[in-house]
Amino acid sequence: MPRLVYVLLPVLTVLSLFVGAVPLRPAQLLHDPEAWQLIAVSRLPRTLAALMAGATLAVTGQILQTLARNRFIEPMTAGAGQSAALGVLLVTLLVPGAPVWAKMAIAALAALAGSIGLLCLIRPLPPSQPLLVPLVALVYGGVIGAGVTFVAYQGDMLQYLQVWLSGELSGVLRGRYELLWLAALATAVTWLIADRITLLGLGEKTARGLGLSVAQVTALGLGAVSVVTAMCVVTLGAIPFVGLVVPNLVSRRMGDNLREALPVTAAAGAALVLGADIAGRVIRAPFEIPVSAMLGVIGAALFLTVLYKDPSRD
Amino acid sequence: MIEVKGVSHDMRGQAILRDVSLSLPRGGVTALIGPNGAGKSTLLSLIARLQRLQRGRITVDDLTVGACADRDLARLLAIMPQSSAISARLRVGELVGMGRYPWHGGRPGAADHAAVEAALAQFDLTGLRQRFLDEISGGQRQRALVAMACAQGTDYLLLDEPLNNLDIAASRQLMALLRVMARDQGKSVVIVLHDINYAAGFADRVIALAGGRIVADGPPTQVITPCLLSGVFSTDARISVIDGRPVVVV
Amino acid sequence: MIDRFVLLFGLLILSILGFMTLGAEGSWSFLLPFRGAKLAALMLVGCCLATATVLFQTITGNRILTPSVMGFDALYVLVLTALVFGLGAAGYAALPVPLLFALNMGVMTGAGLLLFALLMRGGRGDMVKLVLTGIVLGLLIRAVTTFLQRMIDPSEFQTIQSASFARFTFVDRRLLAATALAALPALALAWRMRFRLDVLALGTEAATGLGEPPRRGQRQALVLICVLVAAATALAGPVSTGFAGPSSFFGLVVVSLAHLVTPSPRHAVLLPSAALIACIVLIGGQTVMERLLHLATPLPVVIELLGGLLFLFLLLRKAQG
Numbered sequence: 001m002p003r004l005v006y007v008l009l010p011v012l013t014v015l016s017l018f019v020g021a022v023p024l025r026p027a028q029l030l031h032d033p034e035a036w037q038l039i040a041v042s043r044l045p046r047t048l049a050a051l052m053a054g055a056t057l058a059v060t061g062q063i064l065q066t067l068a069r070n071r072f073i074e075p076m077t078a079g080a081g082q083s084a085a086l087g088v089l090l091v092t093l094l095v096p097g098a099p100v101w102a103k104m105a106i107a108a109l110a111a112l113a114g115s116i117g118l119l120c121l122i123r124p125l126p127p128s129q130p131l132l133v134p135l136v137a138l139v140y141g142g143v144i145g146a147g148v149t150f151v152a153y154q155g156d157m158l159q160y161l162q163v164w165l166s167g168e169l170s171g172v173l174r175g176r177y178e179l180l181w182l183a184a185l186a187t188a189v190t191w192l193i194a195d196r197i198t199l200l201g202l203g204e205k206t207a208r209g210l211g212l213s214v215a216q217v218t219a220l221g222l223g224a225v226s227v228v229t230a231m232c233v234v235t236l237g238a239i240p241f242v243g244l245v246v247p248n249l250v251s252r253r254m255g256d257n258l259r260e261a262l263p264v265t266a267a268a269g270a271a272l273v274l275g276a277d278i279a280g281r282v283i284r285a286p287f288e289i290p291v292s293a294m295l296g297v298i299g300a301a302l303f304l305t306v307l308y309k310d311p312s313r314d
Numbered sequence: 315m316i317e318v319k320g321v322s323h324d325m326r327g328q329a330i331l332r333d334v335s336l337s338l339p340r341g342g343v344t345a346l347i348g349p350n351g352a353g354k355s356t357l358l359s360l361i362a363r364l365q366r367l368q369r370g371r372i373t374v375d376d377l378t379v380g381a382c383a384d385r386d387l388a389r390l391l392a393i394m395p396q397s398s399a400i401s402a403r404l405r406v407g408e409l410v411g412m413g414r415y416p417w418h419g420g421r422p423g424a425a426d427h428a429a430v431e432a433a434l435a436q437f438d439l440t441g442l443r444q445r446f447l448d449e450i451s452g453g454q455r456q457r458a459l460v461a462m463a464c465a466q467g468t469d470y471l472l473l474d475e476p477l478n479n480l481d482i483a484a485s486r487q488l489m490a491l492l493r494v495m496a497r498d499q500g501k502s503v504v505i506v507l508h509d510i511n512y513a514a515g516f517a518d519r520v521i522a523l524a525g526g527r528i529v530a531d532g533p534p535t536q537v538i539t540p541c542l543l544s545g546v547f548s549t550d551a552r553i554s555v556i557d558g559r560p561v562v563v564v
Numbered sequence: 565m566i567d568r569f570v571l572l573f574g575l576l577i578l579s580i581l582g583f584m585t586l587g588a589e590g591s592w593s594f595l596l597p598f599r600g601a602k603l604a605a606l607m608l609v610g611c612c613l614a615t616a617t618v619l620f621q622t623i624t625g626n627r628i629l630t631p632s633v634m635g636f637d638a639l640y641v642l643v644l645t646a647l648v649f650g651l652g653a654a655g656y657a658a659l660p661v662p663l664l665f666a667l668n669m670g671v672m673t674g675a676g677l678l679l680f681a682l683l684m685r686g687g688r689g690d691m692v693k694l695v696l697t698g699i700v701l702g703l704l705i706r707a708v709t710t711f712l713q714r715m716i717d718p719s720e721f722q723t724i725q726s727a728s729f730a731r732f733t734f735v736d737r738r739l740l741a742a743t744a745l746a747a748l749p750a751l752a753l754a755w756r757m758r759f760r761l762d763v764l765a766l767g768t769e770a771a772t773g774l775g776e777p778p779r780r781g782q783r784q785a786l787v788l789i790c791v792l793v794a795a796a797t798a799l800a801g802p803v804s805t806g807f808a809g810p811s812s813f814f815g816l817v818v819v820s821l822a823h824l825v826t827p828s829p830r831h832a833v834l835l836p837s838a839a840l841i842a843c844i845v846l847i848g849g850q851t852v853m854e855r856l857l858h859l860a861t862p863l864p865v866v867i868e869l870l871g872g873l874l875f876l877f878l879l880l881r882k883a884q885g
Contacts, residue, residue, distance in 0.1 A: 070628060072696075121876065124884055139820070139872045140876065142868050146813075146868035146872065149862070150865050153861055162710075241700075244699065293710060293711040294707075295707065296704045296707020297707060297708070299704075300700045300701065362773060364773065384777055388773065412774065415774045416774055419759055
């Protein structure tokens, strides 16, 4: 699996630069300055955004699943995603005239605040019941989500909110996606502590016995998860699938040693999102199908094939 | 009588058991020994239908494993598996009580309560009955699992490495208890052991498995020999005979 | 434990009284059957979803899952969206209600049973695989739904919006009877399984050793879950906001509260406790929504907000105590 993914990635990247509503051919680059303009302002940022979103969402999904020791949890629904949505909503309602970057910053801060809230909530939980952590995260996320729906319903903004939140890359331009670099940075930090997170996934006792500072690693891990989710939701909307399913797929093949699995997860997530985006641009050209819809279809097909291809691996 | 006829078992292309046949008559303590990967745990789990039989036939008294009703087999044979990851959050008393399920199907009667009390007392767990499984020590948890298998009140009792996590006093106590149950209550105990000395000290019959085959079968003095140690376990520890029983000097 | 049940019964009576009497205007001969039907629907839906969630959590051995993770709610919204997309909001509203009910019930039950049958046959049913497949299919369905919704006129979207949250404002008595017909036998069967569920909760090896091979129990439980969730959702609509992710919040909160209020591993305690709490939450939530908030918010939103806060409060108090 790793080799396939690593080969696919550069191919998809190059493809993405030339595919879109405005047709572009490599030959044009030689004599057409507007072609370069298109790439610089639209295609390259879009490609980078897709790659970074896919990679960071997949990696933080895997981290969260390792920390929570539960394979069915993902950042979008465990508080970080909903807090980001709340931030987006509040900003739209309270300061509708603010510049885009300000809106993004406020929404991102809201997401971070939400995650800090979750960390405080988790602190007093008894360590002998590890199942409580994902449960609390889900309930907490649900409460915030309910709050968001409540406010949106009152202000008759539900459809608008849904549109903003549906993951989409068509609005990505230079100057609109840079927050994702922060997400990439946060994810890179987690790779540095990947071994420690793996250890934590073996259980608190084992981890402590090996001298690990459980609180610190949990905080770092969750912090990265929140930053990534916030940046992605605010820039691109909610991108489903990647944080939940890609880690599951990768760990079925490669196991749970994060130092080895994370790069593959990142590459797989990036390839998946970029592939879905390209497909969305191509299928009904010149119309675009949003990446979240494509992910649902492509991702599902891919996942089910991998899951059921190998009958002896049970 | 447990009859194993021509049982072979493959796992992911690896042969774990190769054409194993043996008879385990009623009564007595039978120990299964062998190096890691010899197939002891697999054999036990096949007898207890925890895994599906691939080739061969196993019968327990007049029931054929795989063809009989599960509850009937559960009333005849109890197994305490090695990796007992009990997922429910139970108290010790509740866990031991679950052992009576094949008999009462959910509605315990006086006989069931009595059996549970007896099992708790036998394994020194009466004081711990209200504690949760995740609140007690590993050794205590192990005893609780054995107690549950005993409470099942069956003629045949299968145990897979029950001495893990038990200190020397608890180990000796458990093995002595098993021997008493075999002798006085007529139970047949089949036990997988890693420590050869416990097999030598408490078993009536020792069966050695290696590479998926039975390589030795008989009373301890006959089976536990320097030949076995070097041939099967690839080690050359000395054997002393003390009070008529072989003791491996580790 | 008895005192906890007395407490729960007391709360239930209180919420029923509140629902029936608060803000009562008009004659009793009208109110009684009108509110009575709604009450019956609320309780039926509550019992169905609570029972289905308890069953599902036991056979998957995972406390953060609920049956809606398998995409039942998503299917309902897809059918709704497809109908509005194809027939228009007016055409959808003109559909006879029993037909709609039968369609929903048929699609959800059929799809669920098909999925379970495909995945559980051939002996080695891996529950993790089953759940993951359900999640993925649910995501797929949601993706298609969102895509369709984007192509729908905003004015038509209103119809979808209000119909994709559970509503009890008007209950068709024929539908109530049909749902009861499907759900009550399923509930009875689930209750009969209570001791087997205790054994199944021990894990595969222990359960097999006690004469209860998990496969059979899982299959039977899945059929019951299918029928219960399909019936409840077809009657009232999805009891989730879709913001809590694939897992429906309602089932999660209700069963988690049951574990907190009546801590016992026995299903003979858990099943009735969860059902009681579900009824209390639904009836109480509906009362708050109708009388205090005057229908300004969908019911699932109220439930998730209040239910979730209650759960977190109780949990933290227990953790610190």
